[in-house]
Each structure stands twice: as C-alpha cells, then as structure tokens.
Amino acid sequence: TQTVSQSDAHVTVFEGDSVELRCNYSYGGSIYLSWYIQHHGRGLQFLLKYYSGNPVVQGVNGFEAEFSKSDSSFHLRKASVHWSDSAVYFCAVRDSGGSNYKLTFGKGTLLTVTP
Amino acid sequence: NAGVIQTPRHKVTGKGQEATLWCEPISGHSAVFWYRQTIVQGLEFLTYFRNQAPIDDSGMPKERFSAQMPNQSHSTLKIQSTQPQDSAVYLCASRSGTGHTEVFFGKGTRLTVV
Numbered sequence: 001t002q003t004v005s006q007s008d009a010h011v012t013v014f015e016g017d018s019v020e021l022r023c024n025y026s027y028g029g030s031i032y033l034s035w036y037i038q039h040h041g042r043g044l045q046f047l048l049k050y051y052s053g054n055p056v057v058q059g060v061n062g063f064e065a066e067f068s069k070s071d072s073s074f075h076l077r078k079a080s081v082h083w084s085d086s087a088v089y090f091c092a093v094r095d096s097g098g099s100n101y102k103l104t105f106g107k108g109t110l111l112t113v114t115p
Numbered sequence: 116n117a118g119v120i121q122t123p124r125h126k127v128t129g130k131g132q133e134a135t136l137w138c139e140p141i142s143g144h145s146a147v148f149w150y151r152q153t154i155v156q157g158l159e160f161l162t163y164f165r166n167q168a169p170i171d172d173s174g175m176p177k178e179r180f181s182a183q184m185p186n187q188s189h190s191t192l193k194i195q196s197t198q199p200q201d202s203a204v205y206l207c208a209s210r211s212g213t214g215h216t217e218v219f220f221g222k223g224t225r226l227t228v229v
Contacts, residue, residue: 034217034218042222042223043121043220043221043222044206044208046217046220051215090158101148101165101170101171102160102171103148103160104160106157108157
C-alpha cells in the first residue's frame with residue numbers, strides 16, 4: 001500500500017521568492033512519482049514526473065522536483081514564484097510496475113503567492 | 116487537443132434522485148479513470164477502464180455507484196439515489212496505454228445533492 005504525505009497544508013510566500021513544497025511517500029517497490037497543480041475551480045494539471053534516471057526532473061513553468069530514495073521524498077521547488085503560481089499542489093505516487101495505474105494522492109498544499 | 120471533457124460542470128440533484136456524469140477522454144487514450152475529490156477525503160480513486168474494459172472498481176461505493184464505458188470516446192458515472200454525502204467534485208482522467216505516461220485530468224463535475 002502506497003501512502004503520500006504532504007506535511008504543509010498551506011505555504012505563503014512573496015512573489016519572486018523561492019519555494020519548496022514537501023512530499024514524502026511510503027512504498028517498498030519501484031515507484032512513479034508526479035506533481036499536479038490545481039487552480040481554484042479547475043481540474044488537475046500535470047507538472048512533472050519521476051520514475052528512473054536523473055533524480056532531478058524539470059517540469060512546466062520553471063518547476064523542478066528532486067527524488068530521494070533515502071529520504072522517501074519528492075519535493076517540488078521553484079526558484080522564483082509568480083502570483084499565478086497560487087494554487088493547490090498535489091503529490092501523487094503509483095507503482096511503476098505491473099499494477100501501475102492507480103494514483104494515490106497526498107492531501108495537497110495550498111500555495112499562496114503574495115504580490 | 117481539447118483535453119479530457121467532462122459534462123456537466125455543475126449538477127444539483129435532490130436527495131434520492133439519480134445523477135449521471137459524462138466523460139470524453141482524450142482521443143487515442145486507452146486508460147480512463149474516475150476520481151472523487153472532497154475537502155475531507157481529498158482525492159480518492161473510484162474506478163479504472165482499460166480499452167473500455169472495467170479493470171478495477173475497488174474505490175466505488177458498492178450499492179449506488181456504477182460506471183460504464185460503452186465506447187472508446189466516452190465513459191459515464193452513474194449515482195443512484197443520491198445522498199448529501201455524495202456531494203463532491205468528480206474527476207475523469209485518461210492516459211495513453213501503460214508504462215510511464217502521465218495522466219490527464221478533466222475539469223471535473225461538481226455534484227451538489229440538496
């Protein structure tokens with residue numbers, strides 16, 4: 001059974017600041033990790049994914065995430081946020097093997113970017 | 116590419132009535148998913164189709180929920196005898212094949228049961 005923990009329910013930063021949104025998971029097998037963004041009243045939009053190779057992956061709009069097997073983490077980062085980055089961010093995990101279809105999501109982190 | 120299309124965007128039903136939610140996956144995507152999103156429970160997996168065949172409905176409440184995929188261009192989620200606790204945003208998603216492809220979500224249908 002996979003679990004995902006996003007320890008921060010709400011993060012507030014100023015425009016131009018850097019931000020890190022944390023995601024920790026528990027799963028013993030080969031893993032596929034992803035981040036999604038949800039603007040108010042909208043569906044989830046894919047940001048980036050990791051399943052093998054370089055542990056630092058680049059996504060859309062300047063986001064990147066780093067996988068750490070030792071820490072069981074997949075934290076999302078952005079060097080300089082814009083007000084339009086205000087949204088809820090979800091970390092998701094699934095088995096990257098044979099039963100690789102069901103995403104398990106964290107509770108989400110609301111990012112508020114103050115102008 | 117219009118993405119995953121869900122209709123209606125909002126639906127209000129009276130307690131005990133039936134609600135049918137529609138989803139048009141991205142053309143060519145063979146995997147279709149339904150999720151439910153609430154403030155309390157977050158995002159919950161409901162059911163999964165691959166090549167129109169039901170593969171996993173382990174997240175579906177057994178008695179009143181059903182999902183179908185009669186053809187590759189649409190799927191429906193039907194809730195009979197709706198209850199206030201069914202109020203949620205229902206998200207449909209699709210992806211192409213298996214492997215490490217990403218899942219694309221629709222904008223969701225907000226169901227309110229009054």
